[in-house]
Amino acid sequence: MATTYKEELVSIDQLLLDPNNFRFQDEFDYVRADPQRYAEPSVQERATKRIRSEGLTELKASIVSNGFLAVERLVVRPYSQRNDGSWLFLVLEGNRRAASLKWIKDDHEAGVAIPPDVLDVLDAVPVIVTESDEGEVTYLSIMGIRHVGGIKQWGGYQRAKLVGDLRDKHGLETNDVADRLGMTKHEVNRRYRALKALQQMEEDEDFGDFAGPSMYPLFHEAVSIPTVREWLGWSDAEAKFEDDDEIRRFYSLITPSVPDGEEDSTEREAKITTYAQVRDLRAILAHPEARTVLLDSNRSFGDALGVAKADELSSSWRTEVSEAIGALSSIGAFDLEGLTPEDIASLKSLGSVVDRVLGTHAKLTS
Numbered sequence: 001m002a003t004t005y006k007e008e009l010v011s012i013d014q015l016l017l018d019p020n021n022f023r024f025q026d027e028f029d030y031v032r033a034d035p036q037r038y039a040e041p042s043v044q045e046r047a048t049k050r051i052r053s054e055g056l057t058e059l060k061a062s063i064v065s066n067g068f069l070a071v072e073r074l075v076v077r078p079y080s081q082r083n084d085g086s087w088l089f090l091v092l093e094g095n096r097r098a099a100s101l102k103w104i105k106d107d108h109e110a111g112v113a114i115p116p117d118v119l120d121v122l123d124a125v126p127v128i129v130t131e132s133d134e135g136e137v138t139y140l141s142i143m144g145i146r147h148v149g150g151i152k153q154w155g156g157y158q159r160a161k162l163v164g165d166l167r168d169k170h171g172l173e174t175n176d177v178a179d180r181l182g183m184t185k186h187e188v189n190r191r192y193r194a195l196k197a198l199q200q201m202e203e204d205e206d207f208g209d210f211a212g213p214s215m216y217p218l219f220h221e222a223v224s225i226p227t228v229r230e231w232l233g234w235s236d237a238e239a240k241f242e243d244d245d246e247i248r249r250f251y252s253l254i255t256p257s258v259p260d261g262e263e264d265s266t267e268r269e270a271k272i273t274t275y276a277q278v279r280d281l282r283a284i285l286a287h288p289e290a291r292t293v294l295l296d297s298n299r300s301f302g303d304a305l306g307v308a309k310a311d312e313l314s315s316s317w318r319t320e321v322s323e324a325i326g327a328l329s330s331i332g333a334f335d336l337e338g339l340t341p342e343d344i345a346s347l348k349s350l351g352s353v354v355d356r357v358l359g360t361h362a363k364l365t366s
Contacts, residue, residue, distance in 0.1 A: 010089060068121040075130060194216060280301075
């Protein structure tokens with residue numbers, strides 16, 4: 001399969017913003033646009049509005065002040081031919097820069113003074129036109145190189161969505177996706193599992209309304225922890241959690257709730273809200289009592305973690321005492337001569353604590 005790249009200069013009016021840009025896909029009101037309608041004014045207007053909300057003011061001001069730097073050309077692909085024979089191009093890489101130029105053009109037409117060198121760019125935007133026999137797979141790969149494994153990384157959800165599209169819509173295997181995006185096979189599989197797990201929640205009748213891209217980090221962590229995967233019955237073959245009872249318990253932990261029998265009371269915050277808490281499930285699930293506390297609607301996540309960590313915390317003093325003994329034993333004569341009143345007070349305080357502990361021990365064992 002051949003892919004060609006050709007440098008060209010095109011008018012800003014020939015460039016179409018991508019309304020299905022992966023940066024948009026974690027927004028609550030995102031709706032996928034029909035590719036056949038990309039050139040429609042209303043579709044482009046909506047894409048423009050979304051991009052302008054992503055800190056575009058600073059980029060536009062920079063271009064006006066410093067000029068348009070063509071070191072990194074916009075990457076585009078042919079979209080459709082216009083009646084006058086010229087082409088429209090869909091922007092694959094550089095949507096923010098293209099949107100900034102379009103905004104500058106609007107300002108110029110509204111009477112704003114724009115430097116001549118910037119106005120010249122509007123009629124001759126430097127781009128790289130790419131065409132491929134593989135179609136969208138190649139274009140997705142180009143974006144992936146820049147935003148998944150590259151320096152201008154998307155957020156976790158967008159990266160996983162791209163991995164999912166390449167696997168589910170275009171039938172690529174894990175190895176191929178990894179090679180195209182510059183990722184490891186392990187990372188491809190982890191992101192794919194997390195995306196499918198999130199999509200499973202989105203399809204749940206009771207909890208689907210709570211699901212969304214903001215929850216992706218929770219599932220990204222959940223599918224990477226063997227204890228959690230086992231608890232929820234993850235199946236690689238089906239790409240889903242198969243223990244219906246336990247997965248619904250998990251959903252209840254990561255969504256807001258109303259206390260049982262108190263329908264008019266204030267909604268409670270979800271018990272698990274961060275990926276760090278999902279990570280702590282390893283300790284909680286391994287401790288029966290802590291697991292019971294976790295699933296108790298009247299107890300907090302901190303309560304459950306406290307129970308799980310109790311044994312660990314109760315034994316940690318031995319290590320700390322050993323470290324203190326080692327530190328005291330290593331004090332040399334020179335340091336002893338230089339002890340300050342504060343140092344002496346600290347040592348006396350330590351001795352006092354030791355005496356109290358030994359005294360309590362004697363009473364408890366007599």
